[in-house]
Amino acid sequence: MPVDVLVLLLRLSMVAVLYLFLVALVAMLRRDLVRQVEAPPEPEGAGTLVVLDPGPTPLRRGQTLPLRPTTSLGRDEQNVIVLADTFASARHAVLTWREGRWWLRDLQSTNGTYVNQQSVRGEAALEAGDVIGIGSVRLKLSP
Amino acid sequence: MSDRASWGWRWRELLLLGFPCAMLLLGWLSIDLARTGAPDPALWTRWLVFVGLVLGTHGWLAWRYPSADQGLLPIGAALTALSLVVVERLVPALADRQLAWLALALGAMVLALSLLPSIRWLHPWQYTWALAGLGLVGLTFVAGVDPNGSGARLWLGFGDALFQPSEALKLLLVLFFASYLDDKRELLAWGGPRWGRLRTPPLPYLAPLLVMLALCLGVVILQRDLGAALLYFCLFLALLYVASGRASYVALGLGGLLLGGALMERLFDHVRVRVAMWLDPWSDAAGRGYQVIQALVAFASGGVLGSGLTYGYPGYIPAVHTDFVIAAIGEELGLIGSLGTVALYMLWLHRGLAIALTRRSSFSTLLAVGLTSAISLQALVILGGTLRLIPLTGITLPFVSYGGSSLLVNFLMLGLLLAVSAERPVDRHG
Amino acid sequence: MDKAIVRLGTVLLAGFVVVALALGYWQVAAAPGLVDGPYNPRLLAEAARTERGRILDRTSKVLVDNAPAGQGSKRVYALPAAVHVTGYFSPRYGAAGLEQRFDDYLSGARAPSLVDRVRDRLLHERRRGSDLVLTLDARVQAVAAEALGERRGAIVALDPRSGAVLALASAPGFDPNTLDQDWSALQRSEGDPFFNRALQATYTPGSTFKIVTATAAVDLGLVDLDQPFACSKPVAIDLLQVDCRNNAHVPNLTFQQAFAWSSNRTFALAGLALGFPGPMNRWLTDEPPEPYPWKTRGIAASAARLEEYAGRFGFGRSLPFDLPVSISRLKTQPEWTADLLGQTAFGQGQLAETPLQAALSAAAIANGGRLPAPYLVAEARGPDGTVQRLHEPGEDALEQVMSPATAARLQAFMVESVERGYAGKAALVGVQVAGKTGTAEVGAGRTPHAWFVGYAPADKPVVAVAAILEHQGSGSDFAAPAAREVLAAALRR
Numbered sequence A: 001m002p003v004d005v006l007v008l009l010l011r012l013s014m015v016a017v018l019y020l021f022l023v024a025l026v027a028m029l030r031r032d033l034v035r036q037v038e039a040p041p042e043p044e045g046a047g048t049l050v051v052l053d054p055g056p057t058p059l060r061r062g063q064t065l066p067l068r069p070t071t072s073l074g075r076d077e078q079n080v081i082v083l084a085d086t087f088a089s090a091r092h093a094v095l096t097w098r099e100g101r102w103w104l105r106d107l108q109s110t111n112g113t114y115v116n117q118q119s120v121r122g123e124a125a126l127e128a129g130d131v132i133g134i135g136s137v138r139l140k141l142s143p
Numbered sequence B: 001m002s003d004r005a006s007w008g009w010r011w012r013e014l015l016l017l018g019f020p021c022a023m024l025l026l027g028w029l030s031i032d033l034a035r036t037g038a039p040d041p042a043l044w045t046r047w048l049v050f051v052g053l054v055l056g057t058h059g060w061l062a063w064r065y066p067s068a069d070q071g072l073l074p075i076g077a078a079l080t081a082l083s084l085v086v087v088e089r090l091v092p093a094l095a096d097r098q099l100a101w102l103a104l105a106l107g108a109m110v111l112a113l114s115l116l117p118s119i120r121w122l123h124p125w126q127y128t129w130a131l132a133g134l135g136l137v138g139l140t141f142v143a144g145v146d147p148n149g150s151g152a153r154l155w156l157g158f159g160d161a162l163f164q165p166s167e168a169l170k171l172l173l174v175l176f177f178a179s180y181l182d183d184k185r186e187l188l189a190w191g192g193p194r195w196g197r198l199r200t201p202p203l204p205y206l207a208p209l210l211v212m213l214a215l216c217l218g219v220v221i222l223q224r225d226l227g228a229a230l231l232y233f234c235l236f237l238a239l240l241y242v243a244s245g246r247a248s249y250v251a252l253g254l255g256g257l258l259l260g261g262a263l264m265e266r267l268f269d270h271v272r273v274r275v276a277m278w279l280d281p282w283s284d285a286a287g288r289g290y291q292v293i294q295a296l297v298a299f300a301s302g303g304v305l306g307s308g309l310t311y312g313y314p315g316y317i318p319a320v321h322t323d324f325v326i327a328a329i330g331e332e333l334g335l336i337g338s339l340g341t342v343a344l345y346m347l348w349l350h351r352g353l354a355i356a357l358t359r360r361s362s363f364s365t366l367l368a369v370g371l372t373s374a375i376s377l378q379a380l381v382i383l384g385g386t387l388r389l390i391p392l393t394g395i396t397l398p399f400v401s402y403g404g405s406s407l408l409v410n411f412l413m414l415g416l417l418l419a420v421s422a423e424r425p426v427d428r429h430g
Numbered sequence C: 001m002d003k004a005i006v007r008l009g010t011v012l013l014a015g016f017v018v019v020a021l022a023l024g025y026w027q028v029a030a031a032p033g034l035v036d037g038p039y040n041p042r043l044l045a046e047a048a049r050t051e052r053g054r055i056l057d058r059t060s061k062v063l064v065d066n067a068p069a070g071q072g073s074k075r076v077y078a079l080p081a082a083v084h085v086t087g088y089f090s091p092r093y094g095a096a097g098l099e100q101r102f103d104d105y106l107s108g109a110r111a112p113s114l115v116d117r118v119r120d121r122l123l124h125e126r127r128r129g130s131d132l133v134l135t136l137d138a139r140v141q142a143v144a145a146e147a148l149g150e151r152r153g154a155i156v157a158l159d160p161r162s163g164a165v166l167a168l169a170s171a172p173g174f175d176p177n178t179l180d181q182d183w184s185a186l187q188r189s190e191g192d193p194f195f196n197r198a199l200q201a202t203y204t205p206g207s208t209f210k211i212v213t214a215t216a217a218v219d220l221g222l223v224d225l226d227q228p229f230a231c232s233k234p235v236a237i238d239l240l241q242v243d244c245r246n247n248a249h250v251p252n253l254t255f256q257q258a259f260a261w262s263s264n265r266t267f268a269l270a271g272l273a274l275g276f277p278g279p280m281n282r283w284l285t286d287e288p289p290e291p292y293p294w295k296t297r298g299i300a301a302s303a304a305r306l307e308e309y310a311g312r313f314g315f316g317r318s319l320p321f322d323l324p325v326s327i328s329r330l331k332t333q334p335e336w337t338a339d340l341l342g343q344t345a346f347g348q349g350q351l352a353e354t355p356l357q358a359a360l361s362a363a364a365i366a367n368g369g370r371l372p373a374p375y376l377v378a379e380a381r382g383p384d385g386t387v388q389r390l391h392e393p394g395e396d397a398l399e400q401v402m403s404p405a406t407a408a409r410l411q412a413f414m415v416e417s418v419e420r421g422y423a424g425k426a427a428l429v430g431v432q433v434a435g436k437t438g439t440a441e442v443g444a445g446r447t448p449h450a451w452f453v454g455y456a457p458a459d460k461p462v463v464a465v466a467a468i469l470e471h472q473g474s475g476s477d478f479a480a481p482a483a484r485e486v487l488a489a490a491l492r493r
Helices: A003-038 B011-036 B041-064 B072-090 B092-115 B119-143 B165-183 B185-190 B203-222 B226-244 B247-267 B269-279 B290-302 B325-357 B362-386 B404-422 C002-029 C031-035 C042-049 C080-086 C097-101 C114-123 C138-148 C176-188 C206-219 C255-260 C264-273 C293-297 C300-313 C338-345 C355-366 C404-419 C475-491
Strands: A048-053 A064-066 A070-074 A093-098 A101-106 A113-115 A123-126 A131-134 A137-142 B155-158 B161-163 C062-069 C072-077 C131-134 C153-158 C165-171 C235-237 C240-242 C377-381 C387-389 C434-440 C449-456 C463-469
Touching (some): A003 B325, B011 B072, B072 B404, B119 B362, B161 B165, B165 B226, B247 B269, B290 B325, B362 B404, C080 C165, C165 C475, C206 C355, C206 C404, C235 C264, C235 C338, C240 C264, C255 C404, C264 C293, C355 C404, C434 C475
Antiparallel strands (some): A101 A123, C153 C165, C377 C387
């Protein structure tokens, strides 16, 4: 075979190998995707907080507060759940739904956030039935 | 690919790595045959070095990170194989050096991954990362060198080797952005005061981030490294958007970018030239528009099938083996070659974001997004500039351009992404 | 966060799609314009790699060849006298002439077969262009250039039967072998040596145009060729005074003699009479009947007849040719006036004619009234030996200008002109030459242009010629002898 034909074939096969590589990668990606689709979907973040102790706030004992995937708590009017307690900070804490569970994060509040009477540093994962304490307000997480 | 393989060994990665190895061999053979009619005896040794490096890394991953993503290393290897082919074609004298850099890069990646206790460990060092990056770039003011006479002293010399700190800053900024935004995520989602329908970011919480960003931008702009500046800013916006979920911040950011760009166009001559040569390179075809036009002519000469390796004339384009490497690929490998290269970046993007979407800690997610979009954005900045989609701002094409520090940092980023993909779900008190 | 990641991914992916589309645009859609554009240094590099085709004359004598020079090769022009045909090919100054017009053949861009083109593109073999075989005769060309000498002017010789151009000379010329050294001097030099006078200069034809007027009069049957008339007094046509100076020694003459002695008054009046029923002889005499018909009935009909015949000869339209040719014109102002029509009929006025057009006019007479299509490049010979004929000789005569009988009459006029009239210095021993001289007035105080058009042998024409010498004087004394040399050279073939 003349060298120039060989050079042409080598070059074209180099590009062909590149495309084969892309095809192989995409095929594997697709297989992953199919497996992900077949996996059971995770339940979306749903749940409520039950007011155990309203403290000085206008909340009622036993009242249920629906949660959003990101639910902010604090004194400020912009919060999803407004806690009119002087011991609550303006932006006190936030609940987020992630990886199939609720996470509570203290936003460096002045008086701290508590889960089952334990102070939360940074972020804590919650279980159903955990009691959140902010100021003198007590809220229970129910699924 | 990200799940723990039930059979232990990373067979998919091994299979996929075969393609880059074949590409490199075919490309190098084609070059040698076209040049001299016979393969250079050293070709096989050099090819085996590449194969050994790639397979060695693969073996190490199979041992230490068996569950890590199996697509990333092959993508990086494929881009590097392209790089080695193009560098051998354009500046044969530098090909061995690039191979050495690859060894260094893979070695550094393996070392970093063995020393890294966990992804979470990176989180608290946020300001250290940012200041280290800033310091490195700052060093170029004092000790910077300009090896190719581009007018920008962007490199640090270590004996014979050159290191470009703005590349390292890219990785360090990803670490900084990801950890900082992870801390302030919820606050950002809240937003600051409303202006009509537009919610502004809560500036007090963003202040440290913005100050750091401004410092980095200031430093690279002073160094005339516009490509890096554009990359950092877009990276910041991407991570801010993912952390906050607010498109309005991005809109504000892009507005700021346009405003800043317009301001710089007024203030700096070199920026004005870039914009003018973007709008109409033909107005100074033999001078300041020469590089842009020659790149376009190179693309055009390549056509669909390309002129063939060593048969084109990419040497007419200044900086072809660094910033304009895609023009050389387009000319000699044709549209099929250049589109294949772009497709590799698309797959990188897909792999990286798929890792980010696999639910792990929010820090890992942000880190994965940052690492993925840094490479993707960098590719877009230089590809867009070369193709006259945006004004040209010089930056390397990740993994493909000749350049040691670029390759080193890119493989470190690839390694971090691998580490993220290998992570298990975090514990209760992460 | 997931939604935001997917959105970010979509945006970045869209960015890559735009990049891919841009690649498609620059590499395919916009590629032809960029590749052939002025900013592509690859063209020169590729040209240096190409073995450019040679240019040969009709006897396969090499006119343009390649010689090794440094890394590549350079063009060697064996016959600098043919520079206005071959043109030049300079890496620094571009190309002209056939080197430019037939570059796609010479450079191999237009390879004879598709397979060759694909092989060339993919395999990157050293490209070889096709040779061009011309109709030009190197010897006749050399004689024509020599006949012009240092004088400005042009000579065109062609085969009236086929339209094949045998010689095409323009002076001053230059040596394409030393173009790069001489370039700036040539740019400054007087007489514009780059200008191809044979094809692009338009001159006042003078009396050679009487061929057209005479053709119209004879072909329309408007003149009694046997009846002589007196021509001794000037006549006034509006502001124009036309006299009988040229034929002063023959006061009584036939139309044929008026042609041979180039009587301006006869032809001015003939031009004005073209639109009216013949015979026109009574208006050509010293004592014409009053009123002149154009005074009462206008000149529109006459002008239309003259325009029609001039148009058939080739005036007013672009002639198809292998090199660009200027258009020859009857007039520049929009409307005819009686004096302009009169002047035009004897070859002055606003007439502008290329030497090629003048040669074609003679060729039409020689060819029995059919205007041949001129051509210069006969065939392209591919590197693999395939021959592509670019012109079939005589296949596409442009026009039947006049009847064969008219052509025969005109031939008699032109033979008379050579044997007894002003064109005597074109006569050859043993060969009957047909011809017509012209002395084109080019303004007060300036020496007129000397013209000659004709062909030989009159009974069996093989060569037609047009010669013009700028500002040399009478056609009889200057153009006819020059044309004679070319006719002789062509007949010796």
